[in-house]
Amino acid sequence: KNQVEQSPQSLIILEGKNCTLQCNYTVSPFSNLRWYKQDTGRGPVSLTIMTFSENTKSNGRYTATLDADTKQSSLHITASQLSDSASYICVVSANDYKLSFGAGTTVTVRA
Amino acid sequence: DSGVTQTPKHLITATGQRVTLRCSPRSGDLSVYWYQQSLDQGLQFLIQYYNGEERAKGNILERFSAQQFPDLHSELNLSSLELGDSALYFCASSPGLTYNEQFFGPGTRLTVL
Numbered sequence: 001k002n003q004v005e006q007s008p009q010s011l012i013i014l015e016g017k018n019c020t021l022q023c024n025y026t027v028s029p030f031s032n033l034r035w036y037k038q039d040t041g042r043g044p045v046s047l048t049i050m051t052f053s054e055n056t057k058s059n060g061r062y063t064a065t066l067d068a069d070t071k072q073s074s075l076h077i078t079a080s081q082l083s084d085s086a087s088y089i090c091v092v093s094a095n096d097y098k099l100s101f102g103a104g105t106t107v108t109v110r111a
Numbered sequence: 112d113s114g115v116t117q118t119p120k121h122l123i124t125a126t127g128q129r130v131t132l133r134c135s136p137r138s139g140d141l142s143v144y145w146y147q148q149s150l151d152q153g154l155q156f157l158i159q160y161y162n163g164e165e166r167a168k169g170n171i172l173e174r175f176s177a178q179q180f181p182d183l184h185s186e187l188n189l190s191s192l193e194l195g196d197s198a199l200y201f202c203a204s205s206p207g208l209t210y211n212e213q214f215f216g217p218g219t220r221l222t223v224l
Contacts, residue, residue, distance in 0.1 A: 034213075041199070041220075042217065043113065043115075043203070043216055043217055044201075044215050098169070099144075
């Protein structure tokens with residue numbers, strides 16, 4: 001069964017600090033992995049998309065890494081801002097178009 | 112603004128009723144996806160349509176159905192509603208089938224009383 005597990009479930013960080021979110025998956029055959037940011041009550045917004053051959057991708061202060069061998073990905077947030085408070089969702093796509101969603105990591109940035 | 116529109120924004124109805132949620136994808140996008148997000152839960156993929164045809168199915172109940180019309184807008188029909196169907200329903204669209212960024216709409220909040 002294709003699964004995506006994210007950790008931690010939630011975390012609190014101080015403004016200006018860095019943090020790293022983890023995503024482990026068992027989806028096979030792997031097509032791509034995406035990270036989304038979802039503000040409370042709003043639709044998710046794509047941060048990065050990575051295929052098998054890509055091992056790092058950045059979008060501003062967000063940097064995603066992918067290790068397709070160990071089936072792990074991470075999302076690193078640099079110099080966090082209050083606006084980074086949101087849920088971050090890891091989504092893995094298999095070659096049959098099916099998407100597997102992680103439960104998300106809720107990040108709270110405090111001043 | 113993602114370019115994906117959903118109506119209505121809010122919907123309050125009673126158990127046993129039937130409702131229809133509507134989604135208009137971004138201009139040019141052929142794929143439409145439907146998701147359910149219950150309170151404090153992750154996104155659950157329901158179903159995907161591509162150019163009018165069903166392409167992938169997730170955890171969609173038999174009481175739920177969807178379709179995509181020739182103009183590419185999509186509707187999600189929810190029938191025999193139960194209290195547990197109360198959730199945010201998101202529609203997303205993308206240009207094609209795979210390796211495409213999905214653009215999410217603002218969602219429809221359904222409350223079943």
